[in-house]
Amino acid sequence: MTAESTAASIGSGTPSRGGGRFDAIVVGAGHNGLVAAAYLARAGLDVVVLESSPEIGGATRSEEAFPGFRFSVFSYLVSLLRPEVIHELDLVRHGLFLVPTASTLNPLPGGDCLFREADPQRTYRHIARHSRRDAEALFEYKLEMRRMGHLMYRLQRAAPDELAAAIGDRVAESAEHLDVDVSAEVADIARYFLDLPAARLRSFVQMLTMSSADFLGQWFESDVLKAALSSSSIIGSMLSPRTPGSAYVLLHHYMGEVDGAYREWGFQKGGTGAVAATIARAARSHGAEIRTDSPVARVLARDGRTAGVALANGDELRAGVVMSSAAPQISLGRLLDPEDVPGDAGAGLVERAARWQSGGCAGKVNLAISGLPRFECMPEPGPHLSGGITIAPGLDYVDRAYDEAKYGGFSERPFIDMIIPSVLDPDMAPPGKHVLSCFVQYAPYELAAGDWDDGRREAFGDAVVRTLAEYAPGIEDQILHRQVLVPPDIEAIAGIPGGNIFHGELRLSQLFLLRPDPAAAAFRTPLPGYYLCGSSTQFGGGISGGPARLAALRVLDDLRGVESAAGGGAETP
Amino acid sequence: MLEAEGLIGRSPDSQAYRWLPGAPGGGVAGSSPRRNGLRPLEPLRTPFHRRTSVLCESDSWRDWSGYTCVETYEPTPEREYWAVRNAAALIDVSPLFKYEIAGPDAERLLDRVMTRDFSKCRTGRVMYTSWCNEEGHLLQDGNVQRLAHERFLVSAAEPCLRWFEDCGWSMDVDVRDISEEIGVLALQGPRARAIGEAATTGIDFGAMRYFDLAAGEIGPGAGGGQVTVTRTGYTGDLGYEFWVASERAEALWDALVDAGRDHGLLPAGLLALDMARTEAGLVLIDVDYVSAVDAEIEVLKVTPAEAGLGFTVKLDKQADFVGRRALELERDRGPAWAMVGLEVDWFELERLWSEIDLRPQVVGQPACREPTPVFAPGGWQVGQCTTRFFSPLLKKYLGLATVRGEAADPGTELDVEVAVGYGRRRAKARVVERPFFNPPRKTAVDPTPGVNG
Numbered sequence A: 001m002t003a004e005s006t007a008a009s010i011g012s013g014t015p016s017r018g019g020g021r022f023d024a025i026v027v028g029a030g031h032n033g034l035v036a037a038a039y040l041a042r043a044g045l046d047v048v049v050l051e052s053s054p055e056i057g058g059a060t061r062s063e064e065a066f067p068g069f070r071f072s073v074f075s076y077l078v079s080l081l082r083p084e085v086i087h088e089l090d091l092v093r094h095g096l097f098l099v100p101t102a103s104t105l106n107p108l109p110g111g112d113c114l115f116r117e118a119d120p121q122r123t124y125r126h127i128a129r130h131s132r133r134d135a136e137a138l139f140e141y142k143l144e145m146r147r148m149g150h151l152m153y154r155l156q157r158a159a160p161d162e163l164a165a166a167i168g169d170r171v172a173e174s175a176e177h178l179d180v181d182v183s184a185e186v187a188d189i190a191r192y193f194l195d196l197p198a199a200r201l202r203s204f205v206q207m208l209t210m211s212s213a214d215f216l217g218q219w220f221e222s223d224v225l226k227a228a229l230s231s232s233s234i235i236g237s238m239l240s241p242r243t244p245g246s247a248y249v250l251l252h253h254y255m256g257e258v259d260g261a262y263r264e265w266g267f268q269k270g271g272t273g274a275v276a277a278t279i280a281r282a283a284r285s286h287g288a289e290i291r292t293d294s295p296v297a298r299v300l301a302r303d304g305r306t307a308g309v310a311l312a313n314g315d316e317l318r319a320g321v322v323m324s325s326a327a328p329q330i331s332l333g334r335l336l337d338p339e340d341v342p343g344d345a346g347a348g349l350v351e352r353a354a355r356w357q358s359g360g361c362a363g364k365v366n367l368a369i370s371g372l373p374r375f376e377c378m379p380e381p382g383p384h385l386s387g388g389i390t391i392a393p394g395l396d397y398v399d400r401a402y403d404e405a406k407y408g409g410f411s412e413r414p415f416i417d418m419i420i421p422s423v424l425d426p427d428m429a430p431p432g433k434h435v436l437s438c439f440v441q442y443a444p445y446e447l448a449a450g451d452w453d454d455g456r457r458e459a460f461g462d463a464v465v466r467t468l469a470e471y472a473p474g475i476e477d478q479i480l481h482r483q484v485l486v487p488p489d490i491e492a493i494a495g496i497p498g499g500n501i502f503h504g505e506l507r508l509s510q511l512f513l514l515r516p517d518p519a520a521a522a523f524r525t526p527l528p529g530y531y532l533c534g535s536s537t538q539f540g541g542g543i544s545g546g547p548a549r550l551a552a553l554r555v556l557d558d559l560r561g562v563e564s565a566a567g568g569g570a571e572t573p
Numbered sequence B: 001m002l003e004a005e006g007l008i009g010r011s012p013d014s015q016a017y018r019w020l021p022g023a024p025g026g027g028v029a030g031s032s033p034r035r036n037g038l039r040p041l042e043p044l045r046t047p048f049h050r051r052t053s054v055l056c057e058s059d060s061w062r063d064w065s066g067y068t069c070v071e072t073y074e075p076t077p078e079r080e081y082w083a084v085r086n087a088a089a090l091i092d093v094s095p096l097f098k099y100e101i102a103g104p105d106a107e108r109l110l111d112r113v114m115t116r117d118f119s120k121c122r123t124g125r126v127m128y129t130s131w132c133n134e135e136g137h138l139l140q141d142g143n144v145q146r147l148a149h150e151r152f153l154v155s156a157a158e159p160c161l162r163w164f165e166d167c168g169w170s171m172d173v174d175v176r177d178i179s180e181e182i183g184v185l186a187l188q189g190p191r192a193r194a195i196g197e198a199a200t201t202g203i204d205f206g207a208m209r210y211f212d213l214a215a216g217e218i219g220p221g222a223g224g225g226q227v228t229v230t231r232t233g234y235t236g237d238l239g240y241e242f243w244v245a246s247e248r249a250e251a252l253w254d255a256l257v258d259a260g261r262d263h264g265l266l267p268a269g270l271l272a273l274d275m276a277r278t279e280a281g282l283v284l285i286d287v288d289y290v291s292a293v294d295a296e297i298e299v300l301k302v303t304p305a306e307a308g309l310g311f312t313v314k315l316d317k318q319a320d321f322v323g324r325r326a327l328e329l330e331r332d333r334g335p336a337w338a339m340v341g342l343e344v345d346w347f348e349l350e351r352l353w354s355e356i357d358l359r360p361q362v363v364g365q366p367a368c369r370e371p372t373p374v375f376a377p378g379g380w381q382v383g384q385c386t387t388r389f390f391s392p393l394l395k396k397y398l399g400l401a402t403v404r405g406e407a408a409d410p411g412t413e414l415d416v417e418v419a420v421g422y423g424r425r426r427a428k429a430r431v432v433e434r435p436f437f438n439p440p441r442k443t444a445v446d447p448t449p450g451v452n453g
C-alpha cells in the first residue's frame, strides 16, 4: 500500500488548528519527535507535534548565547543520523550541512600528544611513537570495529520484537516455528548471525558484556591509545572504561557513519539545533504542525484505545495515534494512566519506569574565546583544531575522574571531549574569535555534598578551565563568556529526567527488547495507539532519528493493519 | 599537432622551451646520460610557487600545463573542499593560458571566433563562451574579460594563440600570449567577499555583480600594486579571481592570506577544486569533452550544445562566427548528444554494497575521471559518465555524463556502471538538472559575507 492510499484509508477529514482532531499527535519536538512527525506527515497523515518548552530541538539545540557567539548548547557532533532518514526526508534540501571532523587529538601531559589524522600513514607514525605494535593493530582493530558496527546497524534497523526472535538460537531451525512474523530482513539477519565466524560472534558477545578497557586490552598495549579509544565507551554513561558493559557504548558509537563511512563525525553548520530545524522544515513541508509551549499532561484513552492527549492547560486534542519521544519516566510514568491499559499489561509499568536508569553523568561547558587555543603539543593553528580534541591522557586518569562522581562529587580533573565549532563553521563566532564546546564527564545529577546551584556549578566550570589550561596554557585569559550546564540543567532545559544524554543508560539491561520496558519494546506500548519514538527505545540515544523512523513505520504498518514490521532502508513507505 | 611545432602559446624565448646546454654544475657527473649534455626542462613554477610550496605538506603535486601545481596541501582534500563551501579557499589557477587581444578590431576578432555576442560585452564585464571550428565542433570554453573598449583578456585551459591569430588574419588586432606575465588566484567560498574587501583597496565588492570586473590595488593601503578582480570561478560558489602581474603575485597572496586568517581561509589544491566544480556541474575539457583538435576520431567531437554549453551559442548575433552554419543546422535537427547530470540512487548503492556486506564505500574520494558506460534501463549503452563523485555536502552520488539526446530529459531513468568492490554492477540513476549545487550567494547582488545562502 502506498503512502497516499494510507492517508486515504484513514480519511483524516477534518484538519484542525488550535485544538481538535488529528490523525496523530507527537509528544516532544526533539529531533526524534520531529522525525516521527515528518514520516507520518509524509505518508499523508494530519500530524501535530506538541513541545513543552518554548523551543524545538530538545537535546539538539543551539543558541546565540552571547552576541555574535553561537553555542551548540548540548549535543555537538553528528554521526549516528541514519542515512535513510537523510535520504527519505530529503534533509539536505531542508538545510542539513555536515562538515566532517577528520582528526582526533589527545593532548598528553608534558607537551606530548596522540594524534589520529584522516591520513592513515600519518596516524600510523603518530601512534608508532607510543607503540609500533599498536600502530599496526589499530588498522585491524578499526576494520573489525567497522564490521561490528555494520552488524549492529543491521540489528538496530530491524524491529525489536523480530530481532529477539532472530537472536533466539532456534530461529535457525525454521522461521515457521516462531509465533512472530519474520520479515525477510530478519530472516536475513538470522542467517547472517549463524554464518558469522566464531571470532566475530565472540567479539560481539564481548562487546555486550566486557569493559572497554579489557576489550581494548586484547588489542593494544599503550595506555594512551587505550584511553583515547575508550572515550566513546563512556560518553553519556555513568561508567568507567573499566566498568563491565562499557564496551557496548563503544560499539554504539561505531554504528555511526557519515555517508557509509563508519566512525566519521560531522558538525552541523549552525550547531545541532540546525539539525532539528532542518527536520522541522521537512516535517512542515509535508504538512505537519509544530506547537511549542504545549506541555502534554496525559494521554487520553477510550475503550482501551488511545484517544488523544490533554495538555497541561486542560486543552484536549483528539487522535487515534499518539507517539511520545520523551523519556520513559514521562512517557510511561506520567503521561500514561495504567488504569487505561487493557488487561493487566499495565501492571508494574510505572514502577519500572521509575527505576529506569537515566541518571546524568555529563556536563557541558561552552566557552566564547578571544582567539584560537594554543595547545602545548601543537601550538600553531592547523588541522588538529578542526577535529575532536579529547582530554583523556590515560585509563587511570579517566577511572579516577569516574571515581569522584561515583562518590557523589564532580571530577576535579575531568574527561573532556572538545570541538571548536567556529573552526568548522566560521559563522559560529565573530571573525577571529571562537567558541569551544566541551563535553565533560563526570558530573552526577545530585551532589553528595553541596548543591549545583550553590556555587558548585561554577566550581565545575573552573575545574574544566583549569584542566584545559594544563594542556593549552593561557586559555583562561582568552575566555570572554562561559556557559556551564550540569545534569539538572539538561533536565530543566531539554526535559530529560535525570539529564542522561541518551534518555537512559546504554547497558545490556536497557537495550533491545528491554528498552525501555519489556511491555513497550517494539515502540508499541500496552495501550493500543500509543507509541514511543525517542532515544529510550530501540537504536538508543544520539542524534540518529533511527528510533523515530522505525516507530513511525511501525505506526503506518499498524494503521494499514499489516502485522509485518518496518522494513529496511530500501523499502521506503 | 601544436606541440610538435613547438608553438604551445609560450613565446619562443620563454624559459619553458629553452634547452640549456651543459649539465647542472658544469660537470659531466650531474648530467643525465640520456640527455647528451642537454639539461632537461625544469617544471614551470607559478608566480605563487614560493608560497604554495612551503604550505604543501602532503608533497602531492600535479602537472597542469607544464606547471607544478598543488593537488592537495594536506594529505587528504576534505578540509580544502569544505573551505570552499563553508569559509573560503585560495586556489592558484595561474597555469591557465592567457591572451591579450588588443587593437581596433579586438571586438571584431572575438565576435568572429566566439559563439557569444561580444558586441554586447561592455567594458568591465566578463563573458563565458565557447569557440568552435568550421564544423561547429567545440574547440574550447573559457572566459573573456573586456578590460577596455579595445582590449580583452581570454583565459583558456589549452593553448589557442595560433587559432586566434589565424582567425584574425588581416584584422587590425594584436594577439599576445601573456600567460607567464600574470598570476591568477581564485578566492572562492561564502567568505570570499569579506576577505577580498580586506585584502584590496579601491574595489567596490558590493557593487560587483556576477561576471563583473574591477581594478584596484593590493593591500589595505594604496601602493601595493595593481590587481584586477573578476567575480568568476570554477566552484559554483561565491567567488572572485584575482589577476596580478607576476612580480606582485606574492604580495597579493600575502594580502589575501592575511585577510583570510580570521575567516577560515585555507589554500586549496586541485582535488578540492575538482570536487567543487563537479557539484557545480561545470564541464572540464579533456575530461567531460574532448576538444575537436585533440579528437582522433570523429565520434569524439562534440558541439557546444552536446557538451552542455548550448547556452553560449548565440545564433541571433549579428557577426558571422566560425562554426555558425554548422550550428544552425544542428539547431534545426537537434543535437545528437547531451551533457546531463546523473544522480545515482542511494538505496540502490546500499543494496549493491550490502551484497558484499558493506556500507557504500563512496565517501572521502576525489572525483573519478575514468569514463564508465551509461545504459538505458536494463538495455544498451546510451552514453558515458565522465566524472562522478559522492558529494559530501549533498549526500548524493553524482555524475556528469554524455548521453544520446533522447535519454537526456530530467527524470529519465538510466543505469550506470559502478564499481562495487572488485565487481562492476549496474545501478539505477536519474537524469537531474545541473548545477547540482547552486547557492544563491553565487550570483547574489551585494552578497553578505558568511551567510549560509
Ligand SMILES: Cc1cc2nc3c(=O)[nH]c(=O)nc-3n(C[C@H](O)[C@H](O)[C@H](O)COP(=O)(O)OP(=O)(O)OC[C@H]3O[C@@H](n4cnc5c(N)ncnc54)[C@H](O)[C@@H]3O)c2cc1C
Pocket: A027, A028, A029, A030, A031, A032, A033, A050, A051, A052, A053, A056, A057, A058, A059, A060, A073, A074, A075, A076, A077, A078, A079, A080, A294, A295, A296, A297, A325, A326, A327, A330, A362, A363, A364, A439, A490, A493, A494, A495, A496, A499, A500, A501, A502, A503, A533, A534, A535, A536, A541, A542, A543, A544
Ligand atoms: C550534553 C549532551 C551532549 C550530547 N552530545 C551528543 C553528540 O555530540 N552527538 C549525538 O549524537 N548525541 C549527543 N547527545 C545525545 C542526543 O542529543 C540525544 O540523545 C537526542 O538529541 C535525543 O533526542 P530525542 O528526540 O530522542 O529526545 P529529546 O531531544 O530529549 O527531545 C524530547 C523532547 O520532548 C519534550 N517533552 C518532554 N516531555 C514533554 C511533555 N510532557 N510534553 C511535551 N513535550 C515534552 C522535551 O522538552 C524535548 O524537547 C548529547 C546529549 C546531551 C544532553
